[in-house]
Amino acid sequence: MSVTKNQARYADYLRAIGAGRRELSFNAIIPSAGRDARGRPLPAPATGPIRLHPDEVARLLRPYVSVRFLDQLKAVVPLAVYLALFQILILRQLIADSWLVTGGLFAVILGLMFFMEGLKLGLMPFGELIGHRLPRKSPLPLVLLITLLLGIGVTFAEPAIGALQAAGQNVSPERAPYLWALLNPWSGVLVLVIGASVGLAAVLGTLRFLYGWSLKPLIYASLVPVLGLTLYGASQPELAKVLGLAWDAGAVTTGPVTVPLVLSLGIGIAAAAGRGDSGLSGFGIVTLASLFPIIGVLLLTFYVAGTVTPAEILAAATTVASASTEHLAWYARSPGAEVLMGIRAILPLVLFLLVILKLVLKEALPRPREIGLGIALTVIGMCLFNLGLTYGLSALGGSAGSLVPAAFMEIPGADGSPLYRYGVGLTLAVVFAWVLGFGATIAEPALNALGVTAEQLTNGFFKKRTLILAVSVGVACGIALGLTKLVFDLPLVWLIVPPYLLAAALTLVSSEEFVNVAWDSAGVTTGPITVPLVLAMGLGLGNATHAVEGFGILCLASIGPIISVLLTGLWARLHLWRQARAARREPATHSALEAQSPL
Amino acid sequence: MNDDKITYLTDVALITCIVEAGRGDAVIQAAQAMGAAGALVYHARGIGPRERLGLLGIAIEAEKDVVSILVASDYQEVVFEAVYHAADLGRPGAGLAYITPVERLATYIPREVLARVPGQETTS
Numbered sequence: 001m002s003v004t005k006n007q008a009r010y011a012d013y014l015r016a017i018g019a020g021r022r023e024l025s026f027n028a029i030i031p032s033a034g035r036d037a038r039g040r041p042l043p044a045p046a047t048g049p050i051r052l053h054p055d056e057v058a059r060l061l062r063p064y065v066s067v068r069f070l071d072q073l074k075a076v077v078p079l080a081v082y083l084a085l086f087q088i089l090i091l092r093q094l095i096a097d098s099w100l101v102t103g104g105l106f107a108v109i110l111g112l113m114f115f116m117e118g119l120k121l122g123l124m125p126f127g128e129l130i131g132h133r134l135p136r137k138s139p140l141p142l143v144l145l146i147t148l149l150l151g152i153g154v155t156f157a158e159p160a161i162g163a164l165q166a167a168g169q170n171v172s173p174e175r176a177p178y179l180w181a182l183l184n185p186w187s188g189v190l191v192l193v194i195g196a197s198v199g200l201a202a203v204l205g206t207l208r209f210l211y212g213w214s215l216k217p218l219i220y221a222s223l224v225p226v227l228g229l230t231l232y233g234a235s236q237p238e239l240a241k242v243l244g245l246a247w248d249a250g251a252v253t254t255g256p257v258t259v260p261l262v263l264s265l266g267i268g269i270a271a272a273a274g275r276g277d278s279g280l281s282g283f284g285i286v287t288l289a290s291l292f293p294i295i296g297v298l299l300l301t302f303y304v305a306g307t308v309t310p311a312e313i314l315a316a317a318t319t320v321a322s323a324s325t326e327h328l329a330w331y332a333r334s335p336g337a338e339v340l341m342g343i344r345a346i347l348p349l350v351l352f353l354l355v356i357l358k359l360v361l362k363e364a365l366p367r368p369r370e371i372g373l374g375i376a377l378t379v380i381g382m383c384l385f386n387l388g389l390t391y392g393l394s395a396l397g398g399s400a401g402s403l404v405p406a407a408f409m410e411i412p413g414a415d416g417s418p419l420y421r422y423g424v425g426l427t428l429a430v431v432f433a434w435v436l437g438f439g440a441t442i443a444e445p446a447l448n449a450l451g452v453t454a455e456q457l458t459n460g461f462f463k464k465r466t467l468i469l470a471v472s473v474g475v476a477c478g479i480a481l482g483l484t485k486l487v488f489d490l491p492l493v494w495l496i497v498p499p500y501l502l503a504a505a506l507t508l509v510s511s512e513e514f515v516n517v518a519w520d521s522a523g524v525t526t527g528p529i530t531v532p533l534v535l536a537m538g539l540g541l542g543n544a545t546h547a548v549e550g551f552g553i554l555c556l557a558s559i560g561p562i563i564s565v566l567l568t569g570l571w572a573r574l575h576l577w578r579q580a581r582a583a584r585r586e587p588a589t590h591s592a593l594e595a596q597s598p599l
Numbered sequence: 600m601n602d603d604k605i606t607y608l609t610d611v612a613l614i615t616c617i618v619e620a621g622r623g624d625a626v627i628q629a630a631q632a633m634g635a636a637g638a639l640v641y642h643a644r645g646i647g648p649r650e651r652l653g654l655l656g657i658a659i660e661a662e663k664d665v666v667s668i669l670v671a672s673d674y675q676e677v678v679f680e681a682v683y684h685a686a687d688l689g690r691p692g693a694g695l696a697y698i699t700p701v702e703r704l705a706t707y708i709p710r711e712v713l714a715r716v717p718g719q720e721t722t723s
Contacts, residue, residue: 050651052691057655060691064658121657373654 068117072109075529079440080105083400083533086432091403097395104392107384112528115159115381119257122374123157125366126353127261131268133361140269144203146356147265151199151289152192153349154258159385161191162341163394163532164245164252171539173317176241176549177310178301180317183245186304190249190297197296198253198262198289205285206266215284215515216507222291223504227497229298234493239305243492244551246297250290251554252531254523259286287519290558338390342383350375385528393529394536401540401550404429405487409545426487430480436537437479437557440530441472450524454517462517462572470568471521471561478560479534482553486541492552499559506566514569521565522558606708611701612675614668617645618686618694623664629685630668633678639667648692659692669704 032041052060087093135143155161164183173180182190208218233239233246262285357363365371408425420428441447450471451464485495507515534553542550616626620642627638645663649656670678675698687693 048651049653050648052652052655056691060655060658063687063690064692117657369654370657373657 065113068113069109072112072116075112075443076105076109078443079436079529079533080396082436082439083396087400087403090428090432091406093403093406100391101395102392104388104390104395106392107388108392108529109388111381111383111385111388112159113381114377115385116256118374118377118379118381119260120374122371122376122378123257123349123353124260124264125374126350126357126371128264128268129363129366130353130356130361131264131266132271133268133363134265134356135269135272137361142360143269144206146360147202147206147262147269148196148199149352150265151197151202151258151262152195153352154261155195155198155253156191157257157345157349157382158253158255159257159345159382159389159528160252160255160531161194162345162386163389163535164249171549173314177313177317178238178305179241179245179549179551181304181308181313182242182297182301185316186300190300193296193300194249194253194293197292198258201288201292202262202266202285205262205288206269208284209266210269214512215287215519216512218284218288219291219507219515219519220504222288222295223500226291226294226298227500229295229302230493230497233298233301234491236305238310239301240491240493241549242297242301243496244549244555246294246301247492247496247555247558248535248551248553249293249297251523251558253293254286254289255528255531258289259524262289283516283520286523287516290523335387338386339383342386343379345382346375346379389532393532397533397536398540401537401542402544404432404483404537404541405544429487430483433483434476434480437476437534438472440533441475441525441561442468444525444530447471447521447524450517450521454513461576462514462569466568466572467517467521467565470564471525474521474561474564475525475557476560477564478557479553481560482538482556483541485552485556486538486547486550487545489545489547492555495552495556496559499556499563503559503562503566506563506570510566510569511573514566518562518565518569521561525557525561605705606713607703607705608708609703610672611704612670612672613699613701614670614675614679614682614696615699616666616668616682616686616688616694616696617643617663618666619660620662620664622686622694623666626664626666626682626685627668629681630666630670630678633681634674635668635670635678637668641665641667663694669701672700 033044171180407428408422451467454467455464538553539550623640643663643665649659
């Protein structure tokens, strides 16, 4: 009692002597501009903008920047450290150009930070505005056409697409002519086709939640052409080498730009049609957007194969190779090319959104300065990210990929390889890939969001942790399988078709909620850090083990979580069914619980 | 223990602290460490400096946590200072806090607590 009283007195004492405190009248801050007719003081008219001194600006911005910087740092550094440590401790190799790689990783972190913040400030409000207003003002066919075009635009803006294009430079035209042709002279068309496929997926996905279609028939309907074209492609030896690229394209498309922008438009359309935000309406687009590009790329391949012969491609490749030894213009060399690519990725999308806003909606841009700053940040971020991709992530992934085989086979340039006996080394390499996949996925922020949605959707029955674990294990197994594929040069078709058939069979017996969550989890897992890292690692590994092409790891990483989540869902349902049966044996009391269960 | 009898608590102060959404927990922890019994958090959207700062406004989150803490007026200064430092209110854009005198407060007061107050044992 007396102790507390003393404390209070001490506080009073501090207040009295004013240690570090002073008082200031609020009236003194806001000067009066005179008095009104009844003699009351009037405040000065409309307070203008606040002006801050440079040191105040610095203090204002410091926490804002550091929070966002740390977010990206947490995503990049553990993976980079893991890769570096594995190389140094297990493979006993130093990383080449370690300063350049560190600088590149720093650029990736900075770039992603700017990009994400710019997205939040600029493109997202833009997309949401159009998503809300457009469906109310325009007829459905026009809205769907705009959705289609938007799908193309966002695909160009997706950071991971750049990684796919960059990967093409390492493909040898002699061994896989069509793959080289698609990634070099046809790369613009390739991205356009992928974009159009994403656009179509967006249109279909929008129609789906406009009319409340089930996702299952859509999955079957798109799996039939996907698997059919794949089997046909696999039967042609020249075309089989493109399958990995086609399947990886599906995994690449659904990134941090596409998903929110296309979703906001789709949900806006559904809301305008009077169909509110039912729990499932957000799902489906991601699934379709990762299946359709496979069809698109395969069809493009068949078209290229029908018009150009391998000999012509080889001739073109040699002319390009000879041209590249000459002096290149600034925009084709390293720093310039990345900057140009960044601008080219974002500006068309922005212009497209602006045109829709001005011509179709006839509305002014709200808060134009803020949105302008956001777009500028997006462009800066994209350029920095592209630079970092070239010097950091791709270099690190590539060197890891090319050195991992040193654990079990002889690699020129790696001293003392093979480092371990064949079996031990191969196991090490597979474990390495597994842990990499697990670690990269479990940290993916988009997965966390999906976990929350899944938990709400199933009334807390499917725990967030369960989903994250299931997806991570699925991705990890997929990446490990992909590494095995590259080492033994297994044909991709036999690794892809049976799992997808299994997934289709599991889809048939699973409930709609789990089907939605499971198929979407595949697209969500492949974020802007995982994709370039895994792509580069695959290509490096492919080069080192003399595989024809290093694609295919990403698509195996997509099918993994589909199966693991569906299986988890079935297991959970079995568990619930057993509980219910046990409850039925006991009399009455549990029947109320059963009725509430979501399945 | 009659039903119609109400015990009013007087000398109560309400400390309200408005910070960027997500930072409210730090404020509550600091207040609890200073003996605050509990806190109420609500979600709000703030308007003002964010708009008047021009482009710098992006550094201020519009989504806010509003933390309300009721304390005995003797301790309002220490709790307020703890809140002020926990929320880092000396930094531009961090938020604000204020103290409001509360005329009276009524709630259930555990008998054990009442028993400790001199002069109250007989009345209850």
